[in-house]
Amino acid sequence: MEDLETITHSMKEACEKAGVLLVTGDTKVVERGKGDSAALHTLVDGILSVTKDVHCMRDPTRGGLASALNELATASRVGMNLREVNIPTSEEVEGACEILGLDPLAVANEGKLVAIVAPSGADEVLAGMRSHPLGRRARIIGEVVEEHSGTVVMETTVGGDADRPDALGGTAATHLLR
16 A cells, blocks of 8 residues: 555556546556656647647557557558658667567657647647657658558568558568558
């Protein structure tokens, strides 16, 4: 019961600091200091102070970037064209994924967000995000298109379209975003 009281008090303090109400919860068991997610409300406030023309924002925690973008493309009936070279992935994540045989685009991304913003405000939003401590590595990674509705296509670092496995060589096909 002491642990529960400590945890509840910690949640209350975090909510007060973020200016939000806690209405539900999701728990995980991780080592101390290994699962601390960033509170993104100040980054979101910064985005919304630049433009109100934000179509949506998404947390890529479950299923990673690939899952989040595919769900958005399917639900919105739009296509997305991505450029793999623009997706910020740390060397540590790349190395760990390579050793474990995982796709960095499909692993959980705690404390991150994906924002779909009107092209007219994208550069301004990007500059604002990069000026925030949690958005320093923000990038424009692609665009929403009318073609190939419900499908995410990525130009890979080897130059092929990840939506066309027959046109890819080697491991690039692992980046098929479906």
